[in-house]
Amino acid sequence: MVDAKMPLKDAYDMILEAIDVGIYRPGDRLVESELAERFGVSRTPIREALQRLETQSLLTRDGRSLIVASLDHSQLAELYIVRGELEGLAARLAATHATDEEIAVLRDMALADRALVGDPKALSRANRRFHRQIHLASHNRFLVQQLDLVHRSMALLATTSLAAEGRGADALEEHEAIVEAIAARDPDGAYAALRDHLSKAYMTRLRLDAEAVEAAE
Template sequence: MIVTPVRQPPLGEQLLGQLRALIVRGELAEGTHLVEGWMAERFGVSRGPVRDALKQLEIEGLVETRKRGVSVRGLTDTDIVELYAVRGALETLAVREVIARAAEADWAPLDDAVAVMREAAAAADPVRFGAADLDFHSGFYAIAANRRLASTWALHRPLFAAMLAVTNTDRDLAPVAQDHADLSAVVRSGEVEPALAALAVHLDGSCSRMRAFMATRSAA
């Protein structure tokens, strides 16, 4: 039997994911000065991956360069609203294109993601659930077959993954899986306006949960 080794993400990607999650959760507070040497030592990597991670986090708006170096900017309520506005615009276009291609669509990306979400909900596994949640939404871009639209969404997906990780904790995920199944059904109906309305409600709910989490954290 041939066993395929499990590929571990490069150290830079692992570091980027850790830093992103720490900032979104508020464990790296706004204003924290991020020194390359200290971070390299703490995370056991060279300065190169640290530098690359900080550049990407600055693109995502989570850190900023000041006179004394790079500092945590954090994730504000305005940031969340803006992120979901961008996501809504992208996904609205994707769903429109999905419906336009409905006659030839392969719905497997949506069906497979919902199946995994149900399994993860039953197993109380929020990490696997969150990945399947984003796989579901990525399915719209795959079915739409708009390469540039899909690549734009891919730029934002990691940050949304970090945000989902905090809102899916201590929550009954079975109804969320059903919400995705219902959204899939509406899109498959081929009626543009009901599909877009359902998508808007779906994303608004996700946005509201993240804003509520951040408000609770700020009040603590």
């Protein structure tokens, strides 16, 4: 058992990552004692991490229990609106401020990720890394902080749009278009390419959700 005085962020990050990778999904109940045993830490940092996650609306109350929150249709739309504007801005700024080395890394990511088509989980992780690299290439710390908040909420989505048939290959082509616009030092083009990418991802997610509802009826 790790000492109870371990940094709060360790317990917080471990729970958040477990939600992000789907170990805990929307609607799942989080039990303090079970989390402490899973992660090998004492209950105090787990309790504090759960309180923090609840404050951030990543967890919600179901009676006396804490469960992983879910996003309804309206919340999903609101999230994508904010994400589109902020990520579009990040791409715009990256086209101006990214170093040649950062652009080379983005190109390498887009190329390497082709090998992951057909593995939605691995591609989803790679997709997060790619978008994070664009955020960093904006060289605007305040924008990066806001995008971190947005992407925490993305962890509440039960599925990845990259699981849809054909979406993985299409998404990678869109990534390449974003990189080329950034490399061309075209702020408007980079913004438009990233907004188009997220618009298509959102439409795919809406179709997946509609299909899931139909299958449950």
